[in-house]
Amino acid sequence: MSSFRIGAALLLLLVLMALFAPVIAPGDPLAISGQAMLRPFESEAHLLGTDRLGRDVFAGLVHGTRTTLLVAFFSAAAALIIGSIVGTISGFLGGITDIVLMRITEAFQTVPGFLLALATISVTGPSAPTLVLAISLGNWTQAARVTRAEVLSLRERDFVAAARTLGMRPFEIAFREILPNAFGPTASLAAISVATAILIEAALSFLGFGDPNRVTWGSMIAEGRTVLRAAPYLSIVPGIALVVTVLSVHLIGRGLSRTERLQP
Template sequence: MTRPFLRRPEALLGGAILLALILIAGFAPLIAPGDPLAIAGRPLIPPFTDAGLPLGTDRLGRDLLAELIHGARTSVAVGLSAALVAVFAGMTVGTAAGFAGGAIEAALMRIVDAFQIVPGFLLALAFVSVAGPSLWVVVLAIALGAWTGPARLARARVLSLRESDFVAAAKVMGMSPAEIAFRQIMPLALPPVLAVASVIVAAAVLTEAALSFLGLGDPNSVTWGAMIAEGRNQLRSAAYLSIIPGIALVLTVISTYLVGEALTDSLTGRDKR
Protein backbone atom coordinates (compact mmCIF):
# COMPACT_ATOMS: atom_id res chain seq x y z
CA MET A 1 0.00 0.00 0.00
CA THR A 2 1.30 3.43 -0.91
CA ARG A 3 0.90 6.09 1.71
CA PRO A 4 -0.64 9.26 0.36
CA PHE A 5 1.74 12.17 -0.04
CA LEU A 6 0.45 14.10 2.98
CA ARG A 7 0.85 11.15 5.38
CA ARG A 8 4.65 11.14 5.07
CA PRO A 9 6.62 12.92 7.82
CA GLU A 10 9.38 14.06 5.44
CA ALA A 11 6.74 15.54 3.15
CA LEU A 12 5.19 17.46 6.04
CA LEU A 13 8.50 18.85 7.29
CA GLY A 14 9.82 19.80 3.85
CA GLY A 15 6.42 21.04 2.77
CA ALA A 16 6.08 23.27 5.85
CA ILE A 17 9.47 24.91 5.25
CA LEU A 18 8.80 25.36 1.55
CA LEU A 19 5.35 26.76 2.18
CA ALA A 20 6.76 29.26 4.68
CA LEU A 21 9.42 30.21 2.16
CA ILE A 22 6.90 30.69 -0.62
CA LEU A 23 4.66 32.79 1.65
CA ILE A 24 7.63 34.90 2.72
CA ALA A 25 8.66 35.31 -0.90
CA GLY A 26 5.13 36.17 -1.98
CA PHE A 27 4.51 38.70 0.79
CA ALA A 28 8.05 40.07 1.02
CA PRO A 29 7.01 43.69 0.29
CA LEU A 30 4.44 43.48 3.12
CA ILE A 31 6.66 41.77 5.69
CA ALA A 32 9.68 43.95 4.99
CA PRO A 33 8.38 47.07 3.30
CA GLY A 34 10.67 49.47 1.53
CA ASP A 35 13.89 48.95 -0.34
CA PRO A 36 15.91 46.12 1.20
CA LEU A 37 19.03 47.75 -0.20
CA ALA A 38 18.39 50.99 1.73
CA ILE A 39 20.54 51.77 4.73
CA ALA A 40 18.67 50.92 7.93
CA GLY A 41 21.16 51.56 10.67
CA ARG A 42 24.73 51.34 11.83
CA PRO A 43 26.91 49.00 9.78
CA LEU A 44 27.81 45.55 11.10
CA ILE A 45 25.31 45.24 13.96
CA PRO A 46 25.58 41.59 15.07
CA PRO A 47 22.39 39.50 15.00
CA PHE A 48 20.09 39.24 18.06
CA THR A 49 21.35 42.45 19.64
CA ASP A 50 18.96 45.05 18.23
CA ALA A 51 15.21 44.35 18.45
CA GLY A 52 14.54 46.59 15.43
CA LEU A 53 17.14 44.77 13.32
CA PRO A 54 16.89 41.17 14.63
CA LEU A 55 19.48 39.73 12.23
CA GLY A 56 21.69 42.76 12.34
CA THR A 57 23.13 44.82 9.47
CA ASP A 58 25.79 44.34 6.86
CA ARG A 59 28.89 46.34 5.99
CA LEU A 60 26.78 49.20 4.60
CA GLY A 61 24.20 49.11 7.38
CA ARG A 62 21.44 47.35 5.40
CA ASP A 63 18.85 45.28 7.29
CA LEU A 64 19.94 41.64 6.94
CA LEU A 65 16.46 40.26 7.66
CA ALA A 66 14.91 42.42 4.92
CA GLU A 67 17.64 41.32 2.53
CA LEU A 68 17.03 37.67 3.45
CA ILE A 69 13.27 37.99 2.92
CA HIS A 70 13.66 39.69 -0.46
CA GLY A 71 16.38 37.23 -1.38
CA ALA A 72 13.89 34.39 -0.83
CA ARG A 73 11.76 36.04 -3.47
CA THR A 74 14.54 35.80 -6.04
CA SER A 75 15.50 32.27 -5.08
CA VAL A 76 11.94 30.95 -5.25
CA ALA A 77 11.11 32.83 -8.45
CA VAL A 78 14.29 31.80 -10.25
CA GLY A 79 14.20 28.22 -8.94
CA LEU A 80 10.60 27.59 -9.94
CA SER A 81 10.79 29.41 -13.29
CA ALA A 82 13.99 27.65 -14.31
CA ALA A 83 12.53 24.26 -13.38
CA LEU A 84 9.33 25.07 -15.26
CA VAL A 85 11.20 26.10 -18.39
CA ALA A 86 13.50 23.05 -18.13
CA VAL A 87 10.61 20.59 -17.65
CA PHE A 88 8.57 22.13 -20.46
CA ALA A 89 11.48 22.22 -22.92
CA GLY A 90 12.67 18.75 -21.90
CA MET A 91 9.21 17.20 -22.18
CA THR A 92 8.66 18.73 -25.61
CA VAL A 93 12.01 17.67 -27.04
CA GLY A 94 11.92 14.23 -25.38
CA THR A 95 8.37 13.51 -26.53
CA ALA A 96 9.11 14.68 -30.08
CA ALA A 97 12.28 12.56 -30.22
CA GLY A 98 10.66 9.45 -28.75
CA PHE A 99 7.59 9.66 -30.91
CA ALA A 100 9.21 10.62 -34.21
CA GLY A 101 12.04 8.09 -34.07
CA GLY A 102 14.55 7.73 -36.89
CA ALA A 103 16.71 10.65 -37.98
CA ILE A 104 14.73 13.24 -36.00
CA GLU A 105 15.21 11.27 -32.81
CA ALA A 106 18.92 10.77 -33.49
CA ALA A 107 19.42 14.49 -34.17
CA LEU A 108 17.46 15.64 -31.11
CA MET A 109 19.17 13.19 -28.80
CA ARG A 110 22.63 14.23 -30.04
CA ILE A 111 21.69 17.79 -29.09
CA VAL A 112 20.65 16.50 -25.67
CA ASP A 113 24.00 14.70 -25.40
CA ALA A 114 25.87 17.85 -26.32
CA PHE A 115 24.13 19.82 -23.60
CA GLN A 116 24.61 17.05 -21.09
CA ILE A 117 28.35 16.76 -21.66
CA VAL A 118 28.99 20.41 -20.74
CA PRO A 119 28.55 20.96 -16.98
CA GLY A 120 25.32 22.87 -16.38
CA PHE A 121 27.04 25.52 -14.34
CA LEU A 122 29.57 26.32 -17.07
CA LEU A 123 26.73 26.60 -19.59
CA ALA A 124 24.89 29.02 -17.31
CA LEU A 125 28.08 30.98 -16.69
CA ALA A 126 28.83 31.31 -20.40
CA PHE A 127 25.25 32.22 -21.28
CA VAL A 128 24.98 34.95 -18.62
CA SER A 129 28.35 36.45 -19.51
CA VAL A 130 27.27 36.71 -23.15
CA ALA A 131 23.64 37.80 -22.64
CA GLY A 132 24.21 40.03 -19.62
CA PRO A 133 22.79 39.48 -16.14
CA SER A 134 19.05 39.93 -15.75
CA LEU A 135 16.45 37.79 -13.99
CA TRP A 136 15.19 36.15 -17.20
CA VAL A 137 18.63 35.54 -18.61
CA VAL A 138 19.53 33.80 -15.35
CA VAL A 139 16.37 31.67 -15.54
CA LEU A 140 17.14 30.66 -19.14
CA ALA A 141 20.79 30.06 -18.32
CA ILE A 142 19.90 27.64 -15.52
CA ALA A 143 17.23 25.88 -17.60
CA LEU A 144 19.82 25.42 -20.34
CA GLY A 145 21.73 23.01 -18.15
CA ALA A 146 18.69 21.32 -16.61
CA TRP A 147 16.37 20.39 -19.48
CA THR A 148 18.31 17.30 -20.61
CA GLY A 149 17.21 15.15 -17.67
CA PRO A 150 13.49 15.65 -18.33
CA ALA A 151 14.15 15.15 -22.06
CA ARG A 152 15.74 11.74 -21.48
CA LEU A 153 13.07 10.63 -19.02
CA ALA A 154 10.26 11.74 -21.32
CA ARG A 155 11.83 10.01 -24.31
CA ALA A 156 12.26 6.72 -22.45
CA ARG A 157 8.64 6.78 -21.34
CA VAL A 158 7.36 7.80 -24.78
CA LEU A 159 9.36 4.99 -26.42
CA SER A 160 7.50 2.41 -24.37
CA LEU A 161 4.13 4.12 -24.79
CA ARG A 162 4.58 4.59 -28.54
CA GLU A 163 4.03 0.91 -29.26
CA SER A 164 0.85 0.60 -27.20
CA ASP A 165 -2.44 -0.35 -28.75
CA PHE A 166 -4.10 2.91 -27.82
CA VAL A 167 -1.56 4.80 -29.93
CA ALA A 168 -2.19 2.46 -32.86
CA ALA A 169 -5.92 2.96 -32.28
CA ALA A 170 -5.47 6.74 -32.37
CA LYS A 171 -3.53 6.47 -35.66
CA VAL A 172 -6.17 4.26 -37.23
CA MET A 173 -8.79 6.75 -36.10
CA GLY A 174 -7.00 9.44 -38.13
CA MET A 175 -5.46 11.46 -35.33
CA SER A 176 -2.49 13.61 -36.38
CA PRO A 177 0.99 12.66 -35.13
CA ALA A 178 1.31 15.96 -33.25
CA GLU A 179 -1.95 15.38 -31.39
CA ILE A 180 -1.01 11.79 -30.56
CA ALA A 181 2.43 12.83 -29.32
CA PHE A 182 1.52 15.88 -27.29
CA ARG A 183 -2.09 15.32 -26.26
CA GLN A 184 -2.23 11.55 -25.83
CA ILE A 185 1.28 10.44 -24.89
CA MET A 186 2.96 13.42 -23.24
CA PRO A 187 0.61 13.68 -20.23
CA LEU A 188 1.35 10.01 -19.46
CA ALA A 189 5.10 10.71 -19.58
CA LEU A 190 4.78 13.52 -17.05
CA PRO A 191 4.80 11.65 -13.67
CA PRO A 192 8.43 10.42 -13.83
CA VAL A 193 9.54 13.90 -14.90
CA LEU A 194 7.54 15.57 -12.14
CA ALA A 195 9.28 13.29 -9.69
CA VAL A 196 12.68 14.76 -10.59
CA ALA A 197 11.35 18.32 -10.87
CA SER A 198 12.18 18.96 -7.21
CA VAL A 199 15.81 18.06 -7.82
CA ILE A 200 15.82 20.54 -10.69
CA VAL A 201 14.32 23.25 -8.47
CA ALA A 202 16.92 22.61 -5.77
CA ALA A 203 19.75 22.64 -8.30
CA ALA A 204 18.37 25.82 -9.87
CA VAL A 205 18.31 27.58 -6.49
CA LEU A 206 21.94 26.57 -5.94
CA THR A 207 23.02 27.59 -9.44
CA GLU A 208 21.34 30.95 -9.06
CA ALA A 209 23.17 31.49 -5.75
CA ALA A 210 26.45 30.48 -7.36
CA LEU A 211 25.94 32.88 -10.27
CA SER A 212 25.12 35.70 -7.89
CA PHE A 213 28.12 34.81 -5.77
CA LEU A 214 30.26 35.32 -8.85
CA GLY A 215 28.53 38.64 -9.49
CA LEU A 216 26.54 37.34 -12.45
CA GLY A 217 23.11 37.62 -10.84
CA ASP A 218 20.57 40.33 -11.55
CA PRO A 219 22.23 43.43 -9.96
CA ASN A 220 18.84 45.04 -9.25
CA SER A 221 17.52 42.31 -6.96
CA VAL A 222 18.75 40.98 -3.64
CA THR A 223 19.91 37.37 -3.81
CA TRP A 224 21.30 35.00 -1.22
CA GLY A 225 24.28 34.26 -3.41
CA ALA A 226 25.20 37.94 -3.61
CA MET A 227 24.75 38.25 0.17
CA ILE A 228 27.17 35.36 0.76
CA ALA A 229 29.62 36.94 -1.67
CA GLU A 230 29.39 40.28 0.10
CA GLY A 231 29.91 38.69 3.49
CA ARG A 232 32.99 36.88 2.25
CA ASN A 233 35.11 39.99 2.85
CA GLN A 234 34.21 40.05 6.54
CA LEU A 235 34.37 36.27 6.99
CA ARG A 236 36.81 36.60 9.93
CA SER A 237 35.17 39.56 11.68
CA ALA A 238 31.47 39.06 10.85
CA ALA A 239 30.95 35.48 9.67
CA TYR A 240 27.20 35.73 10.27
CA LEU A 241 26.92 37.82 7.08
CA SER A 242 27.66 34.71 5.03
CA ILE A 243 26.36 32.08 7.44
CA ILE A 244 22.78 33.37 7.71
CA PRO A 245 22.01 33.38 3.95
CA GLY A 246 23.96 30.12 3.74
CA ILE A 247 21.62 28.49 6.27
CA ALA A 248 18.60 29.81 4.35
CA LEU A 249 20.00 28.27 1.16
CA VAL A 250 20.66 24.89 2.79
CA LEU A 251 17.18 24.80 4.37
CA THR A 252 15.54 25.59 1.03
CA VAL A 253 17.46 22.94 -0.86
CA ILE A 254 16.95 20.26 1.80
CA SER A 255 13.22 20.90 2.11
CA THR A 256 12.85 20.81 -1.68
CA TYR A 257 14.61 17.44 -1.74
CA LEU A 258 12.41 16.10 1.07
CA VAL A 259 9.25 17.11 -0.76
CA GLY A 260 10.62 15.67 -3.99
CA GLU A 261 11.56 12.39 -2.36
CA ALA A 262 8.08 12.02 -0.85
CA LEU A 263 6.52 12.98 -4.17
CA THR A 264 8.57 10.38 -6.03
CA ASP A 265 7.59 7.71 -3.54
CA SER A 266 3.89 8.41 -3.76
CA LEU A 267 3.97 8.86 -7.55
CA THR A 268 5.82 5.62 -8.20
CA GLY A 269 4.28 3.62 -5.38
CA ARG A 270 7.72 3.03 -3.91
CA ASP A 271 7.64 2.73 -0.15
CA LYS A 272 10.03 1.85 2.61
CA ARG A 273 8.67 -0.70 5.03
Protein backbone atom coordinates in the same frame (compact mmCIF):
# COMPACT_ATOMS: atom_id res chain seq x y z
CA MET B 1 5.17 10.60 4.04
CA SER B 2 6.56 12.42 7.09
CA SER B 3 9.55 13.67 5.10
CA PHE B 4 7.17 15.02 2.46
CA ARG B 5 5.14 16.86 5.09
CA ILE B 6 8.21 18.41 6.68
CA GLY B 7 9.56 19.50 3.29
CA ALA B 8 6.17 20.84 2.21
CA ALA B 9 5.77 22.81 5.45
CA LEU B 10 9.23 24.37 5.08
CA LEU B 11 8.65 25.21 1.43
CA LEU B 12 5.21 26.66 2.16
CA LEU B 13 6.77 28.89 4.81
CA LEU B 14 9.37 30.10 2.29
CA VAL B 15 6.72 30.72 -0.37
CA LEU B 16 4.62 32.75 2.08
CA MET B 17 7.74 34.70 3.06
CA ALA B 18 8.39 35.46 -0.61
CA LEU B 19 4.79 36.48 -1.30
CA PHE B 20 4.53 38.77 1.72
CA ALA B 21 8.09 40.14 1.60
CA PRO B 22 6.92 43.78 1.15
CA VAL B 23 4.74 43.39 4.26
CA ILE B 24 7.28 41.53 6.41
CA ALA B 25 10.17 43.84 5.47
CA PRO B 26 8.80 46.98 3.83
CA GLY B 27 11.03 49.30 1.89
CA ASP B 28 14.03 48.77 -0.35
CA PRO B 29 16.23 45.94 1.00
CA LEU B 30 19.22 47.49 -0.80
CA ALA B 31 18.80 50.83 0.98
CA ILE B 32 20.99 51.85 3.92
CA SER B 33 18.76 51.67 6.97
CA GLY B 34 21.01 51.94 10.00
CA GLN B 35 24.46 51.80 11.51
CA ALA B 36 26.89 49.47 9.74
CA MET B 37 27.95 46.08 11.14
CA LEU B 38 25.32 45.76 13.85
CA ARG B 39 25.31 42.22 15.22
CA PRO B 40 22.14 40.07 15.39
CA PHE B 41 19.69 41.05 18.16
CA GLU B 42 21.82 44.08 19.04
CA SER B 43 19.11 46.43 17.79
CA GLU B 44 15.32 45.97 17.86
CA ALA B 45 15.08 47.66 14.45
CA HIS B 46 17.55 45.19 12.90
CA LEU B 47 16.93 41.73 14.36
CA LEU B 48 19.59 39.99 12.27
CA GLY B 49 21.99 42.94 12.19
CA THR B 50 23.29 45.02 9.32
CA ASP B 51 26.03 44.58 6.74
CA ARG B 52 29.10 46.74 5.97
CA LEU B 53 26.95 49.43 4.36
CA GLY B 54 24.22 49.47 7.00
CA ARG B 55 21.68 47.43 5.01
CA ASP B 56 19.28 45.31 7.05
CA VAL B 57 20.16 41.59 6.90
CA PHE B 58 16.63 40.45 7.75
CA ALA B 59 15.16 42.53 4.89
CA GLY B 60 17.74 41.09 2.51
CA LEU B 61 16.98 37.56 3.71
CA VAL B 62 13.22 37.96 3.19
CA HIS B 63 13.44 39.65 -0.21
CA GLY B 64 16.16 37.23 -1.29
CA THR B 65 13.61 34.43 -0.85
CA ARG B 66 11.61 35.98 -3.69
CA THR B 67 14.55 35.99 -6.07
CA THR B 68 15.64 32.47 -5.21
CA LEU B 69 12.21 30.85 -5.53
CA LEU B 70 11.27 32.87 -8.61
CA VAL B 71 14.39 31.86 -10.53
CA ALA B 72 14.31 28.27 -9.25
CA PHE B 73 10.67 27.52 -10.05
CA PHE B 74 10.61 29.22 -13.44
CA SER B 75 13.90 27.69 -14.59
CA ALA B 76 12.81 24.22 -13.42
CA ALA B 77 9.47 24.62 -15.22
CA ALA B 78 11.21 25.79 -18.39
CA ALA B 79 13.65 22.87 -18.23
CA LEU B 80 10.82 20.34 -17.82
CA ILE B 81 8.82 21.87 -20.68
CA ILE B 82 11.79 21.97 -23.06
CA GLY B 83 12.88 18.46 -22.10
CA SER B 84 9.36 17.07 -22.45
CA ILE B 85 8.90 18.57 -25.92
CA VAL B 86 12.28 17.37 -27.16
CA GLY B 87 11.83 13.90 -25.64
CA THR B 88 8.32 13.51 -27.05
CA ILE B 89 9.31 14.49 -30.59
CA SER B 90 12.42 12.33 -30.45
CA GLY B 91 10.69 9.23 -29.11
CA PHE B 92 7.55 9.49 -31.23
CA LEU B 93 9.09 10.25 -34.63
CA GLY B 94 12.21 8.10 -34.22
CA GLY B 95 14.62 7.67 -37.14
CA ILE B 96 16.85 10.56 -38.14
CA THR B 97 14.89 12.99 -35.95
CA ASP B 98 15.58 10.85 -32.90
CA ILE B 99 19.27 10.58 -33.75
CA VAL B 100 19.72 14.33 -34.28
CA LEU B 101 17.81 15.36 -31.14
CA MET B 102 19.62 12.84 -28.96
CA ARG B 103 23.01 13.97 -30.28
CA ILE B 104 22.05 17.56 -29.40
CA THR B 105 20.97 16.39 -25.95
CA GLU B 106 24.26 14.57 -25.44
CA ALA B 107 26.17 17.67 -26.55
CA PHE B 108 24.44 19.73 -23.85
CA GLN B 109 25.09 16.99 -21.28
CA THR B 110 28.83 17.13 -21.88
CA VAL B 111 28.93 20.71 -20.60
CA PRO B 112 28.36 21.15 -16.83
CA GLY B 113 25.17 23.07 -16.17
CA PHE B 114 26.91 25.72 -14.07
CA LEU B 115 29.51 26.46 -16.77
CA LEU B 116 26.79 26.69 -19.42
CA ALA B 117 24.80 29.08 -17.24
CA LEU B 118 27.93 31.13 -16.54
CA ALA B 119 28.72 31.40 -20.26
CA THR B 120 25.14 32.40 -21.08
CA ILE B 121 25.05 35.11 -18.41
CA SER B 122 28.42 36.42 -19.59
CA VAL B 123 26.97 36.91 -23.07
CA THR B 124 23.45 38.12 -22.27
CA GLY B 125 24.12 40.05 -19.07
CA PRO B 126 22.74 39.43 -15.55
CA SER B 127 18.99 39.73 -14.98
CA ALA B 128 16.22 37.51 -13.64
CA PRO B 129 14.93 36.42 -17.10
CA THR B 130 18.43 35.61 -18.36
CA LEU B 131 19.13 33.66 -15.15
CA VAL B 132 16.04 31.55 -15.83
CA LEU B 133 17.15 30.98 -19.43
CA ALA B 134 20.75 30.20 -18.47
CA ILE B 135 19.84 27.69 -15.77
CA SER B 136 17.17 25.94 -17.85
CA LEU B 137 19.59 25.51 -20.77
CA GLY B 138 21.76 23.26 -18.65
CA ASN B 139 18.93 21.50 -16.86
CA TRP B 140 16.58 20.12 -19.56
CA THR B 141 18.54 17.12 -20.84
CA GLN B 142 17.55 14.65 -18.12
CA ALA B 143 13.86 15.44 -18.65
CA ALA B 144 14.31 14.89 -22.38
CA ARG B 145 15.86 11.45 -21.93
CA VAL B 146 13.26 10.31 -19.39
CA THR B 147 10.38 11.53 -21.57
CA ARG B 148 11.85 9.84 -24.66
CA ALA B 149 12.11 6.52 -22.81
CA GLU B 150 8.48 6.74 -21.72
CA VAL B 151 7.28 7.73 -25.20
CA LEU B 152 9.14 4.79 -26.75
CA SER B 153 7.27 2.42 -24.43
CA LEU B 154 3.90 4.07 -25.09
CA ARG B 155 3.86 4.75 -28.82
CA GLU B 156 2.97 1.15 -29.73
CA ARG B 157 0.13 0.85 -27.21
CA ASP B 158 -3.47 0.17 -28.29
CA PHE B 159 -4.72 3.67 -27.46
CA VAL B 160 -2.17 5.15 -29.88
CA ALA B 161 -3.31 2.78 -32.63
CA ALA B 162 -6.90 3.75 -31.89
CA ALA B 163 -6.01 7.45 -32.18
CA ARG B 164 -4.41 6.81 -35.58
CA THR B 165 -7.54 4.96 -36.68
CA LEU B 166 -9.63 7.96 -35.70
CA GLY B 167 -7.53 10.12 -38.03
CA MET B 168 -5.63 12.15 -35.48
CA ARG B 169 -2.47 13.87 -36.73
CA PRO B 170 0.95 12.60 -35.56
CA PHE B 171 1.78 15.61 -33.40
CA GLU B 172 -1.75 15.65 -32.01
CA ILE B 173 -1.31 12.01 -30.96
CA ALA B 174 2.13 12.75 -29.51
CA PHE B 175 1.16 15.75 -27.39
CA ARG B 176 -2.49 15.00 -26.58
CA GLU B 177 -2.41 11.24 -26.09
CA ILE B 178 1.15 10.14 -25.33
CA LEU B 179 2.77 13.05 -23.47
CA PRO B 180 0.17 13.24 -20.65
CA ASN B 181 0.76 9.53 -19.98
CA ALA B 182 4.55 9.93 -20.15
CA PHE B 183 4.79 13.06 -18.03
CA GLY B 184 4.54 11.34 -14.61
CA PRO B 185 8.17 10.10 -14.42
CA THR B 186 9.36 13.40 -15.92
CA ALA B 187 7.47 15.43 -13.30
CA SER B 188 9.27 13.47 -10.58
CA LEU B 189 12.44 15.26 -11.73
CA ALA B 190 10.96 18.60 -10.67
CA ALA B 191 12.46 18.43 -7.17
CA ILE B 192 15.93 17.75 -8.55
CA SER B 193 15.55 20.55 -11.10
CA VAL B 194 14.44 23.07 -8.47
CA ALA B 195 17.25 22.16 -6.06
CA THR B 196 19.82 22.37 -8.86
CA ALA B 197 18.47 25.74 -9.98
CA ILE B 198 18.66 27.12 -6.41
CA LEU B 199 22.31 26.14 -6.07
CA ILE B 200 23.29 27.43 -9.52
CA GLU B 201 21.53 30.75 -8.93
CA ALA B 202 23.28 31.15 -5.57
CA ALA B 203 26.66 30.30 -7.10
CA LEU B 204 26.18 32.78 -9.95
CA SER B 205 25.13 35.52 -7.52
CA PHE B 206 28.10 34.69 -5.29
CA LEU B 207 30.42 35.28 -8.27
CA GLY B 208 28.70 38.57 -9.13
CA PHE B 209 26.61 37.30 -12.06
CA GLY B 210 23.22 37.68 -10.38
CA ASP B 211 20.66 40.40 -11.02
CA PRO B 212 22.24 43.59 -9.58
CA ASN B 213 18.80 45.09 -8.94
CA ARG B 214 17.67 42.25 -6.68
CA VAL B 215 18.84 40.95 -3.33
CA THR B 216 20.01 37.35 -3.55
CA TRP B 217 21.32 34.97 -0.92
CA GLY B 218 24.40 34.30 -3.03
CA SER B 219 25.29 37.99 -3.15
CA MET B 220 24.71 38.27 0.61
CA ILE B 221 27.11 35.38 1.23
CA ALA B 222 29.65 37.02 -1.07
CA GLU B 223 29.24 40.33 0.76
CA GLY B 224 29.89 38.65 4.11
CA ARG B 225 32.93 36.81 2.79
CA THR B 226 35.04 39.95 2.94
CA VAL B 227 34.42 40.37 6.69
CA LEU B 228 34.07 36.70 7.60
CA ARG B 229 36.25 36.91 10.71
CA ALA B 230 34.66 40.07 12.09
CA ALA B 231 31.03 39.35 11.13
CA PRO B 232 30.47 35.68 10.22
CA TYR B 233 26.70 36.10 10.59
CA LEU B 234 26.60 37.99 7.27
CA SER B 235 27.40 34.74 5.45
CA ILE B 236 25.94 32.26 7.94
CA VAL B 237 22.38 33.66 7.91
CA PRO B 238 21.80 33.47 4.12
CA GLY B 239 23.78 30.21 4.05
CA ILE B 240 21.33 28.63 6.50
CA ALA B 241 18.41 29.91 4.43
CA LEU B 242 19.93 28.31 1.33
CA VAL B 243 20.43 24.97 3.12
CA VAL B 244 16.85 24.98 4.47
CA THR B 245 15.41 25.70 1.01
CA VAL B 246 17.36 22.93 -0.71
CA LEU B 247 16.56 20.56 2.16
CA SER B 248 12.83 21.25 1.89
CA VAL B 249 12.85 20.52 -1.85
CA HIS B 250 14.89 17.36 -1.26
CA LEU B 251 12.44 16.11 1.40
CA ILE B 252 9.50 16.72 -0.93
CA GLY B 253 11.21 14.83 -3.74
CA ARG B 254 12.10 11.93 -1.45
CA GLY B 255 8.55 11.74 -0.15
CA LEU B 256 7.11 11.70 -3.67
CA SER B 257 9.54 8.98 -4.80
CA ARG B 258 8.55 6.81 -1.83
CA THR B 259 4.87 7.29 -2.66
CA GLU B 260 5.47 6.22 -6.28
CA ARG B 261 7.31 3.07 -5.15
CA LEU B 262 4.46 2.11 -2.83
CA GLN B 263 1.84 2.41 -5.56
CA PRO B 264 1.00 -0.93 -7.24
